[in-house]
Amino acid sequence: MNILDQIIARKREEVAYRKKHQPVERLRDQGSFHRSVYSLGVFLQDKAYTGIIAEFKRRSPSKGVINAEASVEDVTRAYAGNGASAISVLTDRDFFGGSTADLEAARFNQVPLLRKDFIIDPYQLTEARAMGADVILLIAACLSPVQVKDLAAEALSLGLEVLLELHDEQELEHVCKETAIIGINNRDLKTFTVDIDRSLRMAAQLPVDKLKVAESGIDKVENVMKFREHGFQGFLIGEQFMKADDPARAFQQFVIALRKLSV
Numbered sequence: 001m002n003i004l005d006q007i008i009a010r011k012r013e014e015v016a017y018r019k020k021h022q023p024v025e026r027l028r029d030q031g032s033f034h035r036s037v038y039s040l041g042v043f044l045q046d047k048a049y050t051g052i053i054a055e056f057k058r059r060s061p062s063k064g065v066i067n068a069e070a071s072v073e074d075v076t077r078a079y080a081g082n083g084a085s086a087i088s089v090l091t092d093r094d095f096f097g098g099s100t101a102d103l104e105a106a107r108f109n110q111v112p113l114l115r116k117d118f119i120i121d122p123y124q125l126t127e128a129r130a131m132g133a134d135v136i137l138l139i140a141a142c143l144s145p146v147q148v149k150d151l152a153a154e155a156l157s158l159g160l161e162v163l164l165e166l167h168d169e170q171e172l173e174h175v176c177k178e179t180a181i182i183g184i185n186n187r188d189l190k191t192f193t194v195d196i197d198r199s200l201r202m203a204a205q206l207p208v209d210k211l212k213v214a215e216s217g218i219d220k221v222e223n224v225m226k227f228r229e230h231g232f233q234g235f236l237i238g239e240q241f242m243k244a245d246d247p248a249r250a251f252q253q254f255v256i257a258l259r260k261l262s263v
Protein backbone atom coordinates (compact mmCIF):
# COMPACT_ATOMS: atom_id res chain seq x y z
CA MET A 1 0.00 0.00 0.00
CA ASN A 2 1.36 3.44 -0.87
CA ILE A 3 1.03 6.28 1.66
CA LEU A 4 -2.11 7.69 0.06
CA ASP A 5 -3.81 4.27 0.29
CA GLN A 6 -2.77 4.08 3.96
CA ILE A 7 -4.13 7.56 4.68
CA ILE A 8 -7.46 6.76 3.00
CA ALA A 9 -7.81 3.39 4.76
CA ARG A 10 -7.28 5.11 8.12
CA LYS A 11 -9.61 7.96 7.13
CA ARG A 12 -12.46 5.49 6.50
CA GLU A 13 -12.08 4.15 10.05
CA GLU A 14 -11.83 7.65 11.49
CA VAL A 15 -14.96 8.90 9.67
CA ALA A 16 -16.97 5.84 10.75
CA TYR A 17 -15.97 6.50 14.37
CA ARG A 18 -16.75 10.21 14.17
CA LYS A 19 -20.15 9.65 12.57
CA LYS A 20 -21.08 7.39 15.47
CA HIS A 21 -19.87 9.73 18.20
CA GLN A 22 -20.82 13.09 16.67
CA PRO A 23 -23.99 12.65 14.58
CA VAL A 24 -24.50 15.05 11.70
CA GLU A 25 -27.55 16.64 13.41
CA ARG A 26 -25.33 17.73 16.29
CA LEU A 27 -22.82 19.29 13.88
CA ARG A 28 -25.61 21.35 12.33
CA ASP A 29 -26.40 22.81 15.77
CA GLN A 30 -22.94 24.34 16.11
CA GLY A 31 -22.65 28.13 15.81
CA SER A 32 -20.03 28.04 13.07
CA PHE A 33 -22.31 25.98 10.85
CA HIS A 34 -24.48 29.05 10.22
CA ARG A 35 -21.81 31.75 9.85
CA SER A 36 -21.30 33.54 6.53
CA VAL A 37 -18.21 32.44 4.60
CA TYR A 38 -15.20 34.14 3.03
CA SER A 39 -14.88 33.30 -0.68
CA LEU A 40 -11.55 31.88 -1.83
CA GLY A 41 -12.47 32.73 -5.43
CA VAL A 42 -12.99 36.38 -4.52
CA PHE A 43 -9.83 36.65 -2.40
CA LEU A 44 -7.64 34.98 -5.06
CA GLN A 45 -8.72 37.59 -7.62
CA ASP A 46 -8.29 40.56 -5.29
CA LYS A 47 -4.94 42.18 -6.07
CA ALA A 48 -4.73 43.59 -2.54
CA TYR A 49 -3.69 40.06 -1.50
CA THR A 50 -0.70 37.99 -2.64
CA GLY A 51 -2.48 34.90 -3.95
CA ILE A 52 -0.68 32.81 -1.33
CA ILE A 53 -2.70 30.16 0.47
CA ALA A 54 -0.44 29.89 3.49
CA GLU A 55 -0.50 26.52 5.22
CA PHE A 56 -0.20 25.61 8.88
CA LYS A 57 1.36 22.11 8.83
CA ARG A 58 3.03 20.54 11.87
CA ARG A 59 4.33 17.41 10.18
CA SER A 60 3.91 15.40 7.01
CA PRO A 61 4.49 11.85 5.79
CA SER A 62 7.29 13.04 3.48
CA LYS A 63 9.14 15.27 5.96
CA GLY A 64 8.25 13.97 9.43
CA VAL A 65 8.12 16.71 12.06
CA ILE A 66 8.30 20.15 10.42
CA ASN A 67 7.49 22.33 13.40
CA ALA A 68 6.38 20.95 16.74
CA GLU A 69 6.36 24.27 18.59
CA ALA A 70 4.49 26.75 16.39
CA SER A 71 1.32 28.39 17.71
CA VAL A 72 -1.56 28.21 15.27
CA GLU A 73 -2.90 31.57 16.47
CA ASP A 74 0.43 33.42 16.09
CA VAL A 75 1.36 31.92 12.74
CA THR A 76 -2.04 32.31 11.08
CA ARG A 77 -2.37 35.87 12.44
CA ALA A 78 0.90 36.71 10.66
CA TYR A 79 -0.28 34.98 7.48
CA ALA A 80 -3.53 36.93 7.38
CA GLY A 81 -1.96 40.19 8.52
CA ASN A 82 0.71 40.14 5.83
CA GLY A 83 -1.28 39.48 2.69
CA ALA A 84 -2.20 35.79 2.55
CA SER A 85 -5.26 35.32 0.32
CA ALA A 86 -6.28 32.33 2.43
CA ILE A 87 -5.08 30.06 5.21
CA SER A 88 -4.87 26.28 4.95
CA VAL A 89 -4.96 24.24 8.14
CA LEU A 90 -4.30 20.50 8.26
CA THR A 91 -6.98 18.74 10.29
CA ASP A 92 -5.69 15.18 9.79
CA ARG A 93 -4.21 13.98 13.08
CA ASP A 94 -2.57 10.66 12.36
CA PHE A 95 -0.37 11.63 9.40
CA PHE A 96 -0.05 15.42 9.77
CA GLY A 97 -0.47 16.12 13.49
CA GLY A 98 -3.41 18.43 12.80
CA SER A 99 -6.82 18.67 14.45
CA THR A 100 -10.24 20.28 14.44
CA ALA A 101 -8.94 22.45 17.29
CA ASP A 102 -6.19 23.83 15.01
CA LEU A 103 -8.73 24.93 12.42
CA GLU A 104 -11.04 26.41 15.05
CA ALA A 105 -8.09 28.31 16.53
CA ALA A 106 -7.39 29.91 13.14
CA ARG A 107 -11.02 30.96 12.54
CA PHE A 108 -10.64 34.44 14.00
CA ASN A 109 -8.73 35.50 10.86
CA GLN A 110 -10.85 37.37 8.33
CA VAL A 111 -9.69 35.48 5.24
CA PRO A 112 -10.89 32.20 3.71
CA LEU A 113 -9.95 29.11 5.71
CA LEU A 114 -9.26 25.84 3.89
CA ARG A 115 -9.84 22.58 5.71
CA LYS A 116 -6.87 20.53 4.47
CA ASP A 117 -7.82 16.89 4.88
CA PHE A 118 -8.69 13.80 2.88
CA ILE A 119 -12.40 14.12 2.13
CA ILE A 120 -14.07 10.85 1.16
CA ASP A 121 -17.51 11.16 2.74
CA PRO A 122 -20.24 13.87 2.77
CA TYR A 123 -20.13 13.75 6.59
CA GLN A 124 -16.74 15.51 6.46
CA LEU A 125 -18.32 18.41 4.55
CA THR A 126 -20.85 19.09 7.30
CA GLU A 127 -18.02 18.70 9.77
CA ALA A 128 -15.89 21.21 7.82
CA ARG A 129 -18.73 23.75 7.86
CA ALA A 130 -19.29 23.20 11.59
CA MET A 131 -15.63 23.71 12.45
CA GLY A 132 -15.54 27.04 10.61
CA ALA A 133 -13.98 26.21 7.23
CA ASP A 134 -14.86 28.17 4.09
CA VAL A 135 -13.23 25.85 1.58
CA ILE A 136 -12.62 22.11 1.34
CA LEU A 137 -10.08 20.13 -0.66
CA LEU A 138 -11.04 17.26 -2.95
CA ILE A 139 -8.09 15.16 -4.11
CA ALA A 140 -8.64 13.51 -7.51
CA ALA A 141 -6.06 10.81 -6.74
CA CYS A 142 -8.34 9.29 -4.10
CA LEU A 143 -11.80 9.90 -5.61
CA SER A 144 -13.63 8.90 -8.80
CA PRO A 145 -14.97 11.66 -11.09
CA VAL A 146 -18.52 10.85 -9.88
CA GLN A 147 -17.45 11.14 -6.24
CA VAL A 148 -15.83 14.52 -6.97
CA LYS A 149 -18.98 15.79 -8.64
CA ASP A 150 -21.26 14.58 -5.85
CA LEU A 151 -19.05 15.81 -3.00
CA ALA A 152 -18.49 19.16 -4.74
CA ALA A 153 -22.24 19.63 -5.28
CA GLU A 154 -22.90 18.83 -1.61
CA ALA A 155 -20.13 21.21 -0.48
CA LEU A 156 -21.59 24.04 -2.58
CA SER A 157 -25.05 23.37 -1.16
CA LEU A 158 -23.56 23.80 2.33
CA GLY A 159 -22.05 27.15 1.28
CA LEU A 160 -18.49 25.82 1.07
CA GLU A 161 -16.13 26.38 -1.84
CA VAL A 162 -14.13 23.56 -3.38
CA LEU A 163 -10.46 23.32 -4.32
CA LEU A 164 -10.07 20.32 -6.62
CA GLU A 165 -6.53 18.97 -6.59
CA LEU A 166 -5.08 17.24 -9.66
CA HIS A 167 -1.66 15.78 -10.17
CA ASP A 168 -1.60 14.45 -13.72
CA GLU A 169 -3.32 14.64 -17.08
CA GLN A 170 -5.50 11.55 -16.45
CA GLU A 171 -7.13 13.37 -13.55
CA LEU A 172 -8.41 16.16 -15.82
CA GLU A 173 -11.58 14.07 -16.19
CA HIS A 174 -12.40 14.94 -12.56
CA VAL A 175 -12.94 18.60 -13.47
CA CYS A 176 -16.64 19.50 -13.55
CA LYS A 177 -18.88 22.56 -13.38
CA GLU A 178 -19.02 22.28 -9.56
CA THR A 179 -15.23 22.76 -9.28
CA ALA A 180 -14.34 26.38 -10.03
CA ILE A 181 -10.88 26.33 -8.46
CA ILE A 182 -8.30 23.80 -9.61
CA GLY A 183 -5.03 23.07 -7.83
CA ILE A 184 -2.14 21.26 -9.47
CA ASN A 185 -0.07 19.44 -6.87
CA ASN A 186 3.60 19.39 -7.79
CA ARG A 187 4.03 16.60 -5.21
CA ASP A 188 3.15 13.06 -6.23
CA LEU A 189 1.26 11.92 -3.14
CA LYS A 190 2.14 8.26 -3.79
CA THR A 191 5.91 8.68 -4.14
CA PHE A 192 6.53 12.17 -2.59
CA THR A 193 8.50 13.24 -5.67
CA VAL A 194 8.20 17.00 -6.18
CA ASP A 195 8.42 18.48 -9.68
CA ILE A 196 7.88 22.23 -9.44
CA ASP A 197 7.32 22.49 -13.21
CA ARG A 198 4.35 20.12 -13.19
CA SER A 199 1.89 22.99 -12.57
CA LEU A 200 3.41 24.94 -15.44
CA ARG A 201 3.10 22.00 -17.85
CA MET A 202 -0.50 21.28 -16.89
CA ALA A 203 -1.66 24.91 -16.82
CA ALA A 204 -2.43 25.07 -20.53
CA GLN A 205 -4.65 21.99 -20.29
CA LEU A 206 -6.96 23.47 -17.67
CA PRO A 207 -10.28 25.01 -18.76
CA VAL A 208 -9.83 28.79 -19.14
CA ASP A 209 -12.74 29.65 -16.85
CA LYS A 210 -11.19 27.95 -13.79
CA LEU A 211 -9.04 29.67 -11.16
CA LYS A 212 -5.64 27.95 -10.93
CA VAL A 213 -3.61 27.17 -7.83
CA ALA A 214 -0.03 25.81 -7.88
CA GLU A 215 0.61 23.54 -4.88
CA SER A 216 3.66 22.15 -3.04
CA GLY A 217 7.40 22.56 -3.22
CA ILE A 218 7.25 26.34 -3.66
CA ASP A 219 10.30 27.75 -1.89
CA LYS A 220 11.20 30.89 -3.87
CA VAL A 221 9.38 34.09 -4.78
CA GLU A 222 10.62 33.51 -8.34
CA ASN A 223 8.43 30.36 -8.46
CA VAL A 224 5.39 32.48 -7.62
CA MET A 225 6.28 35.03 -10.31
CA LYS A 226 6.60 32.26 -12.90
CA PHE A 227 3.27 30.70 -11.89
CA ARG A 228 1.65 34.13 -12.22
CA GLU A 229 3.06 34.47 -15.76
CA HIS A 230 1.39 31.14 -16.57
CA GLY A 231 -2.01 32.38 -15.38
CA PHE A 232 -2.07 31.03 -11.82
CA GLN A 233 -3.94 33.11 -9.24
CA GLY A 234 -3.10 30.96 -6.19
CA PHE A 235 0.00 29.39 -4.60
CA LEU A 236 -0.35 26.86 -1.78
CA ILE A 237 2.77 27.02 0.39
CA GLY A 238 3.36 25.24 3.70
CA GLU A 239 6.77 23.82 4.43
CA GLN A 240 8.75 26.88 3.31
CA PHE A 241 7.21 28.87 6.19
CA MET A 242 6.62 26.11 8.75
CA LYS A 243 10.17 24.78 8.68
CA ALA A 244 11.51 28.15 9.87
CA ASP A 245 12.11 28.73 13.59
CA ASP A 246 9.74 31.67 13.22
CA PRO A 247 7.15 30.84 10.51
CA ALA A 248 5.42 34.21 10.99
CA ARG A 249 8.64 36.09 10.18
CA ALA A 250 9.46 33.71 7.30
CA PHE A 251 6.09 34.50 5.73
CA GLN A 252 6.53 38.24 6.24
CA GLN A 253 9.99 38.18 4.57
CA PHE A 254 8.69 36.08 1.67
CA VAL A 255 5.92 38.61 1.02
CA ILE A 256 8.30 41.58 1.22
CA ALA A 257 10.56 39.89 -1.38
CA LEU A 258 7.56 39.03 -3.56
CA ARG A 259 6.23 42.60 -3.45
CA LYS A 260 9.67 43.93 -4.50
CA LEU A 261 9.62 41.65 -7.56
CA SER A 262 6.00 42.50 -8.35
CA VAL A 263 6.48 46.26 -8.88
Ligand SMILES: O=C(O)c1ccccc1NCC(=O)[C@H](O)[C@H](O)COP(=O)(O)O
Nearest residue numbers: 060061062189215216217218237238239
Ligand atom coordinates in the same frame (compact mmCIF):
# COMPACT_ATOMS: atom_id res chain seq x y z
O1 LIG B 1 3.34 16.64 2.26
C1 LIG B 1 3.26 15.38 2.27
O2 LIG B 1 4.18 14.62 2.65
C2 LIG B 1 1.99 14.71 1.81
C3 LIG B 1 1.92 13.32 1.77
C4 LIG B 1 0.76 12.70 1.39
C5 LIG B 1 -0.36 13.42 1.05
C6 LIG B 1 -0.30 14.84 1.09
C7 LIG B 1 0.86 15.46 1.46
N1 LIG B 1 0.94 16.84 1.53
C8 LIG B 1 -0.12 17.72 1.26
C9 LIG B 1 0.35 18.78 0.37
O3 LIG B 1 0.32 18.57 -0.80
C10 LIG B 1 1.01 20.00 0.96
O4 LIG B 1 0.73 20.09 2.32
C11 LIG B 1 0.67 21.36 0.35
O5 LIG B 1 0.48 21.34 -1.00
C12 LIG B 1 1.82 22.35 0.72
O6 LIG B 1 3.03 21.88 0.22
P1 LIG B 1 4.44 22.36 0.77
O7 LIG B 1 4.55 23.82 0.49
O8 LIG B 1 5.45 21.58 -0.01
O9 LIG B 1 4.46 22.09 2.23
